[in-house]
Amino acid sequence: MKRVAAVLSVGLAAFSVAGCSEESPGEAMTSNSSVPGSIAPTSQSAPSDSVLPHSxxxxxxxxxxxxxxxDHPCDVLTPEQVQKALGAGASTGSPSDLEQVGPGCDWGNMESFGGMQIGFSIVSREGLSAQYANTKPQVKVFRESVSVGGFPAVAYKASENDLMCTVAVGLADEYSISVTVTLSAEKEAEGVDSCVPAEKVAEMVVGNLKAKAGE
Structure with a gap:
């Protein structure tokens, strides 16, 4: 139980840091700054009035x-899709909105110890540029060649064996979505790359959003 709570908090912290580009160091992570593996904000962000994309x-x-x-991120996946991602026993979505970033939602599975978080980065108006400016300098793994549903995306985590990975997808230069997945205990034991399921969930989310747009 503690493992799920901790990893979901870390996922929320990653969403916060990646999406905020105007805060001073430490401001974006007041409640999560002590979570092991969380990423602290830096002062390397580009000005909010920069031409997009940047960095x-x-x-x-x-x-x-x-x-x-x-719609709220808690409604962006069907219950069947949540269960496909997290397995039987997955919780219903719990809002984890951040005023500086946008709406977010957490799910967890107390049986498998897996979890995921989906967020919409719509406040900073910087889209993927926020990840390039804020997150890239802080993480050891930052994969730029990812494409999700035909949209540019990045996958990043603290280390190659990190059980948590975030995939951020630019839906426009000004806004993006992020999916943070924490491996279940079984998948962790199997040595699964945590970015693989994160990309799969991101594909589901983008597919639903494209369908909503009539594409």
Missing amino acids: GAPAVVDPLPESVLS
Whole structure:
């Protein structure tokens, strides 16, 4: 139980750091700064009025309309999709909104000790540029060649064997979504790369958002 609570908190912390680019060091992680494995904010962020994209982030050529993010992240996956991602015994979504970033939702499975967090980064208006400016300098693993549903994406984690991975997808230059997945105890024992299930969940989320946009 403690393991699930801890990893979900870390996932929320990662969402916070990646999405916030205007805070001073330490401001974005007041409640999660002591969580093991969390990533502290830096002062290397680009100004909020920078031309997008910036910091090396790719441009989103064919963006989805922001209206696809009108629903809460807790409603972006069907119960069947949540169960597919986390297995039988998965919890219902619990809102984990962040004022500086946007709405978020946590799910966990107390039987398998797996968990995931989905967030919409809509406040900073920087999309994937926030990950390139804020997160890339802080993590050991930052994979830039990921594409999810035809949209540019990045996958990152604290280390290659980290049981938690976040995949961020740029739906437009100004806004993005993030999916943080924590491996179940079984998958961890099997040596599964935590970014693989994170990418699969991100594909489901983007697929649902594209369907909502009529694509």
